Amino acid sequence: MILSDENILKDIFSEDAPKRTIFTLYGVIFMVMFYHALVYFVIDGEKIMARNEIQEYSVGFLENASTISETRVVVDGESEALDFTADENLYDSFNGFGYLKITVSYSETGGFGVGGPCDTVSVDVPPNGASADWQNPSNILAGTSDDCSDINLYIAVFQGYSNSSQTLSGGSPEEIISQWTNNEYGGGTFTININVDATSQNPPPLPQDGDEEVTVTWSAHFFSVVVEEI
Numbered sequence: 001m002i003l004s005d006e007n008i009l010k011d012i013f014s015e016d017a018p019k020r021t022i023f024t025l026y027g028v029i030f031m032v033m034f035y036h037a038l039v040y041f042v043i044d045g046e047k048i049m050a051r052n053e054i055q056e057y058s059v060g061f062l063e064n065a066s067t068i069s070e071t072r073v074v075v076d077g078e079s080e081a082l083d084f085t086a087d088e089n090l091y092d093s094f095n096g097f098g099y100l101k102i103t104v105s106y107s108e109t110g111g112f113g114v115g116g117p118c119d120t121v122s123v124d125v126p127p128n129g130a131s132a133d134w135q136n137p138s139n140i141l142a143g144t145s146d147d148c149s150d151i152n153l154y155i156a157v158f159q160g161y162s163n164s165s166q167t168l169s170g171g172s173p174e175e176i177i178s179q180w181t182n183n184e185y186g187g188g189t190f191t192i193n194i195n196v197d198a199t200s201q202n203p204p205p206l207p208q209d210g211d212e213e214v215t216v217t218w219s220a221h222f223f224s225v226v227v228e229e230i
């Protein structure tokens, strides 16, 4: 059968042909064609568009450490507290505050003579006062040193941040960047408590070591997020 306009018109206006059958046949053909067109343009078309729309991105982080040090003489048997608040300008320059590293260092001073024994220094950071990922298993919130070696503490600040690049599918660069942008994390004041247990070279009545000079270095690691199409 040849489906041409001429035939259709001829059939429709024909006196002889059983019109009902012809119309029914054309109706079925039309519906089958319509169905295929619908499937092609609407259903498959959407799938094809969706496939083309899924864009892959690499998400990376550039870190910047902002460091500040403070030295305090802590009297034997007493506790001193030092505070740290991140500079608000850092939130304007970066997407977020990733983590805070604290280094506590000291050497033997006031030991009355060369080679005096190192004091014992203990520190702890109470998990409050600042907004941080306090439950993160990587956190090191306390430490002790009795050989003049440094104490290194670590506080995860931005929830979920690990500075490992990743690949994402879908979404838009703006959405990904907004996921990694937050100026709440790290807000507030971090505090470190320092305790010194001084160790003297010789027992009394010789002069006793009564304190230690402790330096605390706060290193705030802020990051910028970099999203690239791949």
Ligand SMILES: [Ca+2]
Pocket (backbone or CB within 6 Å): 108, 109, 110, 111, 119, 198, 199, 209, 210, 211, 212, 213
């Ligand atoms: Ca000392």
